[in-house]
Amino acid sequence: MSIVVNATFIYDEDISIIMKSLVVYYSRSNITKKLAEEIARKTDSDIEEIKPKVNYHGKLGYARGGKHAIQEKIIDLETLQYDPGDYDLVYLGAPVWASKAANPLITYIKQNEGKFTNVKFFITAGGSGFDSTLEQLEEKVGVKPQKTLALTTKEVKKDLFNSQLESFLE
Numbered sequence: 001m002s003i004v005v006n007a008t009f010i011y012d013e014d015i016s017i018i019m020k021s022l023v024v025y026y027s028r029s030n031i032t033k034k035l036a037e038e039i040a041r042k043t044d045s046d047i048e049e050i051k052p053k054v055n056y057h058g059k060l061g062y063a064r065g066g067k068h069a070i071q072e073k074i075i076d077l078e079t080l081q082y083d084p085g086d087y088d089l090v091y092l093g094a095p096v097w098a099s100k101a102a103n104p105l106i107t108y109i110k111q112n113e114g115k116f117t118n119v120k121f122f123i124t125a126g127g128s129g130f131d132s133t134l135e136q137l138e139e140k141v142g143v144k145p146q147k148t149l150a151l152t153t154k155e156v157k158k159d160l161f162n163s164q165l166e167s168f169l170e
């Protein structure tokens with residue numbers, strides 16, 4: 001009795017490792033959201049919007065936001081869809097509030113402590129507080145970002161960010 005083994009070996013030099021990426025953002029007035037959606041579209045990433053249970057809208061909400069950002073207040077968030085621990089790269093984005101990252105993103109980072117390995121930060125602001133916000137994010141995440149992107153509200157509104165976005169995504 002004989003056994004015939006038929007084996008086919010396939011060698012493909014083009015097999016590449018597929019990197020999974022997630023874009024996570026908080027946005028109060030859709031500026032950071034616009035950027036987040038552009039990043040997700042260009043990188044084919046999953047996208048997660050952080051939705052706070054605290055109301056940060058209107059004049060009272062603005063004041064509350066500034067106070068909570070300074071306090072780095074941890075708040076309740078609506079249920080999230082994705083686990084950042086499942087991704088090779090996580091893009092984290094938020095507006096600058098009182099020269100810090102808006103605290104809904106700080107809350108998200110706290111909730112997912114230890115799950116970040118590769119990160120990139122993107123932030124938007126009227127024009128100030130970029131450096132302090134990026135430093136705070138690096139400290140909270142505990143990982144040095146591969147890249148950062150800091151844009152003014154005006155640059156995002158007027159679509160003046162193409163070349164900066166390209167180098168951020170490289």
Ligand SMILES: Cc1cc2nc3c(=O)[nH]c(=O)nc-3n(C[C@H](O)[C@H](O)[C@H](O)COP(=O)(O)O)c2cc1C
Pocket residue numbers: 026027028029030031032033062063065066094095096097098099100124125126127128129152153
């Ligand atoms: C509570 C609060 C505090 C803010 N603090 C700053 C600040 O310190 N520096 C600055 O340049 N812009 C500040 N801004 C403006 C926002 O960072 C800016 O408009 C941002 O692009 C809004 O993004 P969003 O639409 O994604 O929420 C603040 C806005 C809010 C609501």
